[in-house]
Amino acid sequence: MPDRDFLSWPFLEPRHREWAEEVEAWAAAHAARLSEGDTDAAVRALTRAMGDAGLLRVAVPRDGRLDVRSLCIARDTLARHSGLADFAFAMAGLGTGSVTLFGDNALKDQFLPAARAGAALAAFALSEPEAGSDVAALSTSARRDGNAHWRIDGSKTWISNGGIAGTYVVFARTGEAPGAKGLTAFLVPAETPGLTIAERIEVSAPHPLATLRFDGLRIPDTHRLGKPGDGFKVAMATLDVFRSTVGAAALGFARHALDLTVARASNRHLFGGPLFNQQMTQAAIAESAVDVETSALLVYRAAWLKDSGAPRVSREASMAKLHATEAAQRVADRCVQIHGGHGVVRDHPAEKLYREVRALRVYEGASEVQRIIIARAEQARAEGAA
Structure with missing residues (x-):
């Protein structure tokens, strides 16, 4: 049963809860099935299906306003169901985000409708x-x-x-x-x-x-x-929107890994009782649960700040991406460890999650770059307070 408690946090509004239910229903019915087979064909099929369902209206908005909380909810949800579904949704937004933010009306009218419909990648x-x-x-x-x-x-x-x-x-x-x-x-x-x-x-x-x-x-x-x-400005403004959503995808992967870990620990018997009874197993689960919750707080705080009109959220978005991606790797690693030999069998859910999470620590600014951004922001804050 997916965790839904975060939807009641003050960062989110009733419309976000409705959106979360819409994405969850679509993902449960379609994400895994459409992710099978040839990768290129799967991405095309997922994008088209999300366009047909109207989900890409958030990634490619008609009014030009990118709601970061809605983007994060979608990636959090989709990544929990399918890494490729999350990828398809994310690229619909990132690939058109600069046009949404900086394109003139003629360019938007020419190219965005097909992307919104899922007909063009x-x-x-x-x-x-x-x-x-x-x-x-x-x-x-x-x-x-x-x-x-x-x-x-x-x-x-x-x-x-x-x-x-x-x-x-x-x-x-x-x-x-x-x-x-x-x-x-x-x-x-x-x-x-x-x-x-x-x-x-x-x-x-x-x-x-x-x-x-x-x-x-x-x-x-x-x-x-x-x-x-203005190219650097265009790139940074686009990444300022979508960097938090990378953290949201990592969060979705981590939620899935935690669910798998708890299920395995509860069902696997060792030394006369459930694996869950071992204190080291309980410690691993507790650490993963804390990693998931802190990631969620950082991700949705950064998204809320951006949606609230903050001109730049580079510091907060970098914190969200850094922590959530690094934490997801830890949660996925614990999941593999709890599954034992099964966890390293190719395409086992635990092994697949481990591979999917790893790339998030590299793209849209590697973890080392996020640390530089955060450190420079702290230096600027200290100099401003002096």
């Missing part, structure tokens, strides 16, 4: 072979090509939905200033000449990932998101 192309967490080091370039176009050259890697997305939000160096101040964001349709899929990347928990190459790609200026030189 989207991607967020920021990372490069030599520039992942260090956005200021991006080398993909965009140069003016006449008065109304740009030419993009370079490559991106570790791009989720790479190879199957219909659109890519691409960040490139346009040179208005050194470092992070000289970047610009563009919306690039997948069929644009000059864009090729250089490599599909296989990872431990299957997701569509690819390396993209741009060779003289020509894109109209009308596809620019924000002003020239």
Whole structure:
């Protein structure tokens, strides 16, 4: 029985409780079934089914307002049922988030309805072979090509939905200033000449990932998101919304792992009684329960702050992502340990959770980067109070 107590917390409103029930009902009926088989086909099927059910209205809102608490509830719920369902929902939001926040009305009208309906997949192309967490080091370039176009050259890697997305939000160096101040964001349709899929990347928990190459790609200026030189602002504003939701996905995985742990400990007999009777087992379960609850508090606090109008929640979102992803790894590890040999059999639920959780500590800012963000925020707070 999934934990629903958090829905009564003051961070959430009645509409969030209704949304949680809607997502839970859909996930229980469809998420696991649609996640089976070929990964690309499963992501397409999940995205389409969520679009048909109206769930993507939260990830790709008509009014342009991204409600972070609703996004977190969806990822918390979907990850508990299926990692691939969570991935499909998350990419519908992250892949279009920059357009929702910074696109003009013409661009929104042209591309967002299909994404909202689940008919088109989207991607967020920021990372490069030599520039992942260090956005200021991006080398993909965009140069003016006449008065109304740009030419993009370079490559991106570790791009989720790479190879199957219909659109890519691409960040490139346009040179208005050194470092992070000289970047610009563009919306690039997948069929644009000059864009090729250089490599599909296989990872431990299957997701569509690819390396993209741009060779003289020509894109109209009308596809620019924000002003020239605003690319870092676009990227950070988008991640400010979605970073907390990574913590929510980790929370959903951790909830599932805790449920599996309790069930295994209750049903497995050892030394004449249930495994649960062993004090070390009880300690492991207690530690996992605390990890889950503290993650939930940090995730929904960060989401509430953003929805309440805080201009930046980088510190709080980083705390939520850091703690929730690291905690989920601990909970998943305890789950594997309690399951013994079964826990390391490929595709056993405990083993699969362990693999799915691991990537969350890396993408959208590795744990080490989150620690830097938090530490710098604390330094700034101390200097401001001095």
